Amino acid sequence: MSAYTTRFGSLRNFQKGEIEIISDNPKNFAFSNVFDVASKSAPYEKVVVARNLQYVIEAIRAEGTSAWYAADHDEFVIVMDGAVEVELVKLDNPAEVALPGTNGAVMVRGEPAGKRMGRILLGRGHQALLPKGAAYRFRAEQPGCMIQQGIFGALSVEKWADICYR
Amino acid sequence: MNANTIITTAPSKLTGYCEFQLGNFSFSRDEYFVYVRWPAPATGTQTTHVMSADAFLRAMMRDVAWGFFYGQVNFDAVFGTTNLYGQVEVYAGAFNPAYASNKLALKETFDTPIVMATFKAILDDWTNKGFDPFAAPEETGTAWLGQKNGHNREAIDRARATCRRMPGLKGDAPLRTDDSGYPVNRAFRDVSQDEPVVMAEPGFENEVSAFNLFKFLSRSDVTWNPSITSVCKESLFCPTTEEYILPIKHGNDRVEWFLQLSDEITWDVESKETGMPRAKLTMRPGDVACMPADIRHQGFSHKRSMLLVWENANPELPKLYASGKLPINPIAF
Numbered sequence: 001m002s003a004y005t006t007r008f009g010s011l012r013n014f015q016k017g018e019i020e021i022i023s024d025n026p027k028n029f030a031f032s033n034v035f036d037v038a039s040k041s042a043p044y045e046k047v048v049v050a051r052n053l054q055y056v057i058e059a060i061r062a063e064g065t066s067a068w069y070a071a072d073h074d075e076f077v078i079v080m081d082g083a084v085e086v087e088l089v090k091l092d093n094p095a096e097v098a099l100p101g102t103n104g105a106v107m108v109r110g111e112p113a114g115k116r117m118g119r120i121l122l123g124r125g126h127q128a129l130l131p132k133g134a135a136y137r138f139r140a141e142q143p144g145c146m147i148q149q150g151i152f153g154a155l156s157v158e159k160w161a162d163i164c165y166r
Numbered sequence: 167m168n169a170n171t172i173i174t175t176a177p178s179k180l181t182g183y184c185e186f187q188l189g190n191f192s193f194s195r196d197e198y199f200v201y202v203r204w205p206a207p208a209t210g211t212q213t214t215h216v217m218s219a220d221a222f223l224r225a226m227m228r229d230v231a232w233g234f235f236y237g238q239v240n241f242d243a244v245f246g247t248t249n250l251y252g253q254v255e256v257y258a259g260a261f262n263p264a265y266a267s268n269k270l271a272l273k274e275t276f277d278t279p280i281v282m283a284t285f286k287a288i289l290d291d292w293t294n295k296g297f298d299p300f301a302a303p304e305e306t307g308t309a310w311l312g313q314k315n316g317h318n319r320e321a322i323d324r325a326r327a328t329c330r331r332m333p334g335l336k337g338d339a340p341l342r343t344d345d346s347g348y349p350v351n352r353a354f355r356d357v358s359q360d361e362p363v364v365m366a367e368p369g370f371e372n373e374v375s376a377f378n379l380f381k382f383l384s385r386s387d388v389t390w391n392p393s394i395t396s397v398c399k400e401s402l403f404c405p406t407t408e409e410y411i412l413p414i415k416h417g418n419d420r421v422e423w424f425l426q427l428s429d430e431i432t433w434d435v436e437s438k439e440t441g442m443p444r445a446k447l448t449m450r451p452g453d454v455a456c457m458p459a460d461i462r463h464q465g466f467s468h469k470r471s472m473l474l475v476w477e478n479a480n481p482e483l484p485k486l487y488a489s490g491k492l493p494i495n496p497i498a499f
């Protein structure tokens with residue numbers, strides 16, 4: 001018996017699945033693929049691929065150095081393809097960046113004011129905490145794909161008609 | 167008699183298994199099968215439903231381990247439970263048009279503790295030594311069949327793996343290693359076991375944190391049993407490893423989403439109320455799909471795969487969907 005082969009996807013190698021309709025509308029499943037989405041996105045564009053009321057999963061193309069972001073709640077990132085560095089800064093005045101109660105990530109203007117918290121080097125399948133009150137930015141030498149767990153915010157982009165089966 | 171007393175018989179002289187009663191439902195098993203019996207409301211005559219004992223035990227295991235989960239847990243097209251959060255509705259035929267329209271369906275509501283106690287007692291009595299209802303069939307074999315032969319309490323008493331924020335943080339859920347009893351599963355031997363490089367400045371060790379989720383999942387010792395690996399308020403990432411058939415048909419009481427992390431799962435999607443087939447979805451790595459609030463679904467995974475189940479744990483949701491205040495299909499375009 002041969003060993004099992006585990007299949008993951010990548011920007012260069014993915015095969016979107018299928019919907020066979022018996023009695024339904026394919027739109028009801030909002031069926032997309034994060035590699036497909038990220039292969040067509042601008043670097044660090046936050047494209048919503050799943051939304052449950054205010055909560056979202058965004059597919060993000062990692063490429064080059066991102067802006068600095070922060071949120072008034074925890075967020076999480078999982079690298080689906082490629083290698084991504086995360087840099088974290090503890091904000092001196094987080095409320096000045098994201099007002100308490102703000103949903104989703106906001107962009108930090110200029111360099112974040114605060115203490116350096118550290119860096120994380122993520123590879124495929126690795127997940128990092130983007131803690132509340134911290135500014136973070138990403139860097140990827142080669143194009144990669146991440147998913148981010150968070151809340152729908154000013155930077156979230158919805159383009160369902162372009163990404164889903166219909 | 168106390169409302170929390172489990173009603174059971176002495177072990178059968180023929181098979182060694184006990185019979186159980188919950189309200190008007192009776193449960194018995196023999197060498198191969200489980201029988202659920204109830205009086206038909208139309209006539210009072212006994213109605214019988216038969217399931218293979220392994221399928222029944224796998225379904226019962228999920229219902230118990232998930233605390234009756236969100237919404238419906240259909241053991242098959244006839245028998246199941248609906249979580250009313252504090253109470254549980256147990257039903258036979260209620261979401262099956264042939265039974266329902268002929269008034270053969272029975273629904274009874276109980277306080278959660280007595281359903282949980284009865285189901286746990288059934289699981290304990292009917293799970294033989296060597297049978298792990300959480301394992302894939304290739305791993306656990308056919309120890310489920312035959313006359314009563316011991317127990318497998320270690321398997322059925324496993325706690326569902328959850329976290330408060332993220333596994334690996336101080337005081338939070340532990341990561342999985344060989345030493346902690348979580349070897350790499352036979353189907354995931356090729357999954358990289360590397361860890362992210364975490365360089366935390368002094369004082370920030372518990373906020374600068376990362377782990378290898380795919381490694382974590384490659385070491386899961388259960389199938390079709392979501393754990394929790396990140397929490398953003400009510401948004402829960404509940405990844406799980408899947409092999410063979412989801413032992414239940416899950417009927418949503420809210421919208422949920424799937425993101426296929428590895429390999430492939432085919433989903434049968436049916437009407438939650440009637441079980442009528444609606445669609446079949448084949449999901450491959452990177453695929454994301456919404457599961458509307460009015461469906462039931464059952465997955466098929468020919469090779470052990472990694473699936474991210476994404477839940478919104480807001481306790482108000484079942485009421486809001488049931489009353490039509492929230493759209494059944496959340497994405498309009």
Ligand SMILES: [Fe+2]
Pocket residue numbers: 416422463
């Ligand atoms: Fe489900």
